[in-house]
Amino acid sequence: MSTQAGMKQSKSFYLVVAIASAIIIFITLFPFVWMALSSVKQLGELYTVPPHWIPDHPTMQNFVKVFTESNIPRYFLNSVVISVGSTALALMLAIFASYGFARFNFTGKKFFQSFVLVGQLLPTAAIIVPLFITLRVLGLMNTYWGLILVYTIITLPLSVYMLTSYFQAIPVELEEAAVIDGASRLGVLFRITLPLSLPGIVAVLVYAFVTTWNEFIFALCFATDSSVKTLPIGLVEFSTEFTTDWGAVMAASMVMTLPVALLFVAFQRLFVGGLTSGATKG
Amino acid sequence: MNRTYVGLLFILPAMAVLAMLIAFPIVYTIYLSAVDANGVLTSKNFVNALRPPATARAFINLVVFVGGSIVFQVVFGTLTAILLNQNFPGRTIVRSVTLIPWVVPGIVAATTWAWMFHTEFGIINYMLTDSGVISAPIGWLTNKDTVMPVLIAINVWKLFPFVAIMVLAGLQAIPAELYEAAKIDGAHFWEEVLHITLPQVRPVLVTVTLLLVIWGLNSITLIYSITGGGPANRTLITPIQIFRLAFESFQFNTAAALSVLFVGVAAVVVAIYMWVIQKTGEAR
Numbered sequence: 001m002s003t004q005a006g007m008k009q010s011k012s013f014y015l016v017v018a019i020a021s022a023i024i025i026f027i028t029l030f031p032f033v034w035m036a037l038s039s040v041k042q043l044g045e046l047y048t049v050p051p052h053w054i055p056d057h058p059t060m061q062n063f064v065k066v067f068t069e070s071n072i073p074r075y076f077l078n079s080v081v082i083s084v085g086s087t088a089l090a091l092m093l094a095i096f097a098s099y100g101f102a103r104f105n106f107t108g109k110k111f112f113q114s115f116v117l118v119g120q121l122l123p124t125a126a127i128i129v130p131l132f133i134t135l136r137v138l139g140l141m142n143t144y145w146g147l148i149l150v151y152t153i154i155t156l157p158l159s160v161y162m163l164t165s166y167f168q169a170i171p172v173e174l175e176e177a178a179v180i181d182g183a184s185r186l187g188v189l190f191r192i193t194l195p196l197s198l199p200g201i202v203a204v205l206v207y208a209f210v211t212t213w214n215e216f217i218f219a220l221c222f223a224t225d226s227s228v229k230t231l232p233i234g235l236v237e238f239s240t241e242f243t244t245d246w247g248a249v250m251a252a253s254m255v256m257t258l259p260v261a262l263l264f265v266a267f268q269r270l271f272v273g274g275l276t277s278g279a280t281k282g
Numbered sequence: 283m284n285r286t287y288v289g290l291l292f293i294l295p296a297m298a299v300l301a302m303l304i305a306f307p308i309v310y311t312i313y314l315s316a317v318d319a320n321g322v323l324t325s326k327n328f329v330n331a332l333r334p335p336a337t338a339r340a341f342i343n344l345v346v347f348v349g350g351s352i353v354f355q356v357v358f359g360t361l362t363a364i365l366l367n368q369n370f371p372g373r374t375i376v377r378s379v380t381l382i383p384w385v386v387p388g389i390v391a392a393t394t395w396a397w398m399f400h401t402e403f404g405i406i407n408y409m410l411t412d413s414g415v416i417s418a419p420i421g422w423l424t425n426k427d428t429v430m431p432v433l434i435a436i437n438v439w440k441l442f443p444f445v446a447i448m449v450l451a452g453l454q455a456i457p458a459e460l461y462e463a464a465k466i467d468g469a470h471f472w473e474e475v476l477h478i479t480l481p482q483v484r485p486v487l488v489t490v491t492l493l494l495v496i497w498g499l500n501s502i503t504l505i506y507s508i509t510g511g512g513p514a515n516r517t518l519i520t521p522i523q524i525f526r527l528a529f530e531s532f533q534f535n536t537a538a539a540l541s542v543l544f545v546g547v548a549a550v551v552v553a554i555y556m557w558v559i560q561k562t563g564e565a566r
Contacts, residue, residue, distance in 0.1 A: 013368075020365050021376045027439065028383050031394045034405055038397065051408050097296035104289025112293055119304045123499050123548055125521035126541040129314065129528045130307035153303045156296060185288065214387035216503040221529060232389040236507060246397050253390045264385045268378060272447055 039250040046247050062251035071226050072252055075234040081144055086151035087208040090159050098163035099189050120157035142225040150218050155208040166200030202270045210260050231256045314538035327539035336515055344519040348498030350434040359445020367453045384443040388503040395436045396508050399423055426516045445490050452486035488559050499548050520544050
């Protein structure tokens with residue numbers, strides 16, 4: 001059925017492929033086109049029946065509003081600090097844990113690996129109450145550290161899983177040679193294993209950053225002060241019970257989507273490779 | 283040096299963080315669910331959690347939402363994967379574009395779709411009335427019969443790319459010789475799909491479906507930000523109910539009891555799924 005490279009394909013094959021591709025592209029992209037168009041419309045034009053496809057008088061007023069009259073700039077900074085911090089922490093923990101799982105045999109290894117898996121499977125709603133109490137006891141409510149730690153447990157399990165399979169794919173002989181030459185375990189890890197697993201590291205980085213950047217419900221519960229609130233919360237704040245400033249919401253959505261979109265475009269191949277390798281291997 | 287000791291040392295920091303923020307909360311949830319405000323052992327939290335009709339309603343809604351989403355996610359995802367597995371010019375571009383819904387923040391997807399489904403000024407009502415498909419605008423998100431299907435559709439849009447990319451990886455891992463052998467035997471397109479493609483991507487579909495179930499049980503962002511559970515609890519799901527109990531009514535013990543029940547049911551569902559997969563795997 002599939003990729004018969006070099007074989008001549010019939011006209012109807014290309015017709016079906018073209019139509020299917022067009023439908024998929026339309027469905028996936030249309031909301032973003034509409035978001036972009038709405039973000040540059042004036043208030044009056046947003047609320048016109050029938051709606052205008054192309055704005056008559058494109059304006060940046062929604063963006064100006066988002067950047068000068070809302071908390072979005074501050075939330076953007078908070079999001080960057082929390083996402084970068086949590087990604088760095090998760091990566092560091094994952095590197096050591098994955099190396100331990102990939103290269104050593106020890107009692108309880110199976111137990112610890114299942115424990116990591118449970119962390120991935122556990123519904124977040126189920127631990128939200130005790131996490132709230134834990135953070136309050138530790139004095140970490142409404143702090144960067146609180147959200148950084150909480151986000152680490154969301155991203156750590158899958159990061160450990162991905163990196164372990166990367167480390168296992170690196171021949172042990174390379175490391176043994178270095179050990180014979182007198183390198184320490186840590187030296188081996190940082191000078192030989194890590195550089196060889198760069199694609200895996202990047203996959204984990206992108207995964208952890210995007211996941212924490214997009215996270216909503218933990219931020220809603222554990223960051224109630226504007227000094228630590230993140231962008232997803234900012235987006236919701238444009239809506240009150242009775243009205244929503246749709247122009248500003250669409251402009252803020254653009255601002256929020258841009259970093260993840262750029263990151264994803266830049267690292268797409270590595271990211272998809274790292275993600276799918278586990279699933280196809282077993 | 284003792285290797286047992288070294289290995290444990292490597293995993294220790296990660297395990298410590300997971301113990302503090304996953305193991306401890308689990309144990310503490312169980313404790314909270316079993317005591318009253320003064321720390322005295324009681325079963326009334328479970329009674330309080332189960333008594334309101336909203337609890338059953340929320341659970342049924344969750345099953346409908348997750349089940350409905352998964353069926354369409356897997357079907358559309360697999361069809362997209364089959365398309366992306368063909369050789370045609372522009373394939374890489376289509377693949378990149380397909381992934382976009384999955385990467386954008388859930389909250390952005392939620393607000394954008396909410397704007398598009400807006401009753402008065404939404405583009406969807408305009409397109410449907412203008413083309414004559416419907417005669418009058420529909421209150422998609424306020425009508426109790428349309429709100430759940432609409433939310434399922436948005437959820438499918440958000441996650442079918444993930445299914446597509448995973449199944450595509452599975453398709454590309456199938457050895458070409460299998461198809462060549464089938465060609466020689468004179469197999470038709472659908473025979474190839476049935477006897478080669480599906481059995482070969484089965485492990486991927488199993489993994490993906492399990493992930494979709496877990497993410498589905500977790501999906502709170504989309505529904506909470508679009509409807510908040512309304513209208514009239516039509517889209518109330520258990521995670522939102524737990525959230526509300528804890529952070530709007532501040533009934534931590536009742537919320538904990540509901541959490542325990544929720545995790546218990548979720549664990550049973552996942553266990554049954556794994557068991558069925560294993561059974562059918564052996565039977566083949």
